[in-house]
Amino acid sequence: MAPPSINQVLLVAGTHGNELSGLYLQKLIRDGVYQADRSTFQVKSTVANPLAVKKNTRFVDIDLNRAFSAADLTSDANEKRLAAEFVKQHAGNENQLIIDLHNTTSNMGATLILLSSDPYYTKMGAYIKQRMPEANILFEDRKSWQDQPYLCTTGQHGLMLEVGAQAHGSLKYETLELMKNLLTAVLDYIENTNLNHTVKLSDYEAYGYIEEVMFPLDIDGMRLATVHPTLCGRDFVAVEPGEPILATFLGYDMHWQGEETVYPHFINESAYCQSNIAMAMAEKRIVRVS
Numbered sequence: 001m002a003p004p005s006i007n008q009v010l011l012v013a014g015t016h017g018n019e020l021s022g023l024y025l026q027k028l029i030r031d032g033v034y035q036a037d038r039s040t041f042q043v044k045s046t047v048a049n050p051l052a053v054k055k056n057t058r059f060v061d062i063d064l065n066r067a068f069s070a071a072d073l074t075s076d077a078n079e080k081r082l083a084a085e086f087v088k089q090h091a092g093n094e095n096q097l098i099i100d101l102h103n104t105t106s107n108m109g110a111t112l113i114l115l116s117s118d119p120y121y122t123k124m125g126a127y128i129k130q131r132m133p134e135a136n137i138l139f140e141d142r143k144s145w146q147d148q149p150y151l152c153t154t155g156q157h158g159l160m161l162e163v164g165a166q167a168h169g170s171l172k173y174e175t176l177e178l179m180k181n182l183l184t185a186v187l188d189y190i191e192n193t194n195l196n197h198t199v200k201l202s203d204y205e206a207y208g209y210i211e212e213v214m215f216p217l218d219i220d221g222m223r224l225a226t227v228h229p230t231l232c233g234r235d236f237v238a239v240e241p242g243e244p245i246l247a248t249f250l251g252y253d254m255h256w257q258g259e260e261t262v263y264p265h266f267i268n269e270s271a272y273c274q275s276n277i278a279m280a281m282a283e284k285r286i287v288r289v290s
């Protein structure tokens with residue numbers, strides 16, 4: 001199948017209102033100091049959750065970036081209303097690709113999150129690795145496109161940029177630079193593909209999301225453990241079977257029980273505090289494109 005020809009990129013920031021890099025990247029575009037448009041498409045910017053941005057909070061009622069499950073778009077929650085409006089306004093646009101800009105408090109550097117392993121995206125990952133070897137390519141492709149709860153999957157094409165570590169509500173120079181560089185490479189890939197410019201691509205190592213690790217809780221709902229100190233800040237570093245991942249307050253460690261090497265990410269992400277997620281685990285995969 002021929003790759004899609006994208007004639008518009010919708011650049012979304014403020015899906016989480018306290019993640020500032022995307023909002024400032026949009027400002028750089030408005031101010032003319034970052035060039036986003038290319039010869040074959042235009043980049044249109046939008047802020048997904050203006051009220052949350054104003055309040056400098058992740059969301060008002062519920063997490064907007066989990067509110068796009070097709071089954072459940074009717075509710076009074078601020079974010080359900082926003083999701084329904086977003087779908088109405090943007091989901092039907094053909095040949096549009098949505099880029100949703102995020103920050104994480106985890107040390108994930110520049111991570112490209114791809115929700116599909118269609119060739120368009122696997123080749124995109126290869127191109128990004130070539131341009132920006134330090135970038136991480138993370139596939140969250142265990143659900144079908146339609147079943148993903150994310151804003152960026154409302155239309156035909158989309159992806160997320162996840163950049164950190166940056167405290168929510170704050171802005172760091174390095175993080176904004178990483179987001180700029182990753183976005184530039186993604187936009188160049190779209191342009192090259194639109195123009196049928198073939199670039200020699202190589203197979204590459206990427207990550208595939210498997211599961212989340214939860215904190216154990218006491219009967220009051222308080223945690224019985226923290227992320228193991230040897231893991232903090234070490235997103236995408238290998239954990240072997242039997243290695244410690246959590247440290248309990250009673251002095252013993254909890255170990256990775258799986259049989260395969262895993263790569264933790266979103267380690268101690270502050271936004272996952274409420275749901276008591278300690279980290280997500282990924283497996284390494286070799287993506288073949290050549």
Ligand SMILES: [Zn+2]
Pocket residue numbers: 015016019101102103
């Ligand atoms: Zn986010």
